[in-house]
Amino acid sequence: MSDVVLINPFEVGPGDEAAALAYWERAADHLRRQPGFVDTRLHRAIAPGVRFPMVNVATWRSTEAFLAATSDPAFRALVGPELGRFPHHPGLYEVIRT
Amino acid sequence: MSDVVLINPFEVGPGDEAAALAYWERAADHLRRQPGFVDTRLHRAIAPGVRFPMVNVATWRSTEAFLAATSDPAFRALVGPELGRFPHHPGLYEVIRT
Numbered sequence: 001m002s003d004v005v006l007i008n009p010f011e012v013g014p015g016d017e018a019a020a021l022a023y024w025e026r027a028a029d030h031l032r033r034q035p036g037f038v039d040t041r042l043h044r045a046i047a048p049g050v051r052f053p054m055v056n057v058a059t060w061r062s063t064e065a066f067l068a069a070t071s072d073p074a075f076r077a078l079v080g081p082e083l084g085r086f087p088h089h090p091g092l093y094e095v096i097r098t
Numbered sequence: 099m100s101d102v103v104l105i106n107p108f109e110v111g112p113g114d115e116a117a118a119l120a121y122w123e124r125a126a127d128h129l130r131r132q133p134g135f136v137d138t139r140l141h142r143a144i145a146p147g148v149r150f151p152m153v154n155v156a157t158w159r160s161t162e163a164f165l166a167a168t169s170d171p172a173f174r175a176l177v178g179p180e181l182g183r184f185p186h187h188p189g190l191y192e193v194i195r196t
Contacts, residue, residue, distance in 0.1 A: 094141065
């Protein structure tokens with residue numbers, strides 16, 4: 001089975017960057033200990049004015065591993081309260097061209 | 099100077115995937131020959147129903163190199179005609195957490 005890539009662009013309002021970073025760190029600290037996690041990289045826009053100021057790109061061993069980790073009630077409890085604060089558009093991807 | 103990461107989520111309508119792929123290949127064939135290009139990866143969503151069915155993630159040596167390559171009239175002529183067909187949300191990023 002091939003690795004899958006999670007790409008998750010976040011909308012972050014002006015002044016909300018520190019809160020978004022803390023939110024990401026809380027989620028990442030939990031997820032990196034779950035089976036199937038490979039790696040993660042949080043990207044911050046270099047210049048202002050882009051649609052998605054932060055984009056997370058993570059690698060997981062499989063779709064199933066990612067779904068198991070993120071549907072876990074412990075994870076939902078951790079991220080749930082702020083889930084609506086940073087509108088995000090996650091998807092699981094495969095690399096089709098390089 | 100550190101490398102910069104272009105992340106470009108595309109909206110692709112139903113039935114438009116082949117056209118989007120051809121568009122990406124035409125742009126990538128041009129850009130990979132420009133100074134400062136490092137690498138590129140086109141991601142396709144594994145499951146339908148995501149906001150961005152395709153996401154390009156590319157690495158460039160610098161913001162200046164990327165802007166020079168993409169503001170080049172030869173590149174604009176190549177991609178211009180279809181630029182509006184696939185709404186996209188490009189940004190240049192730095193990795194701030196791993």
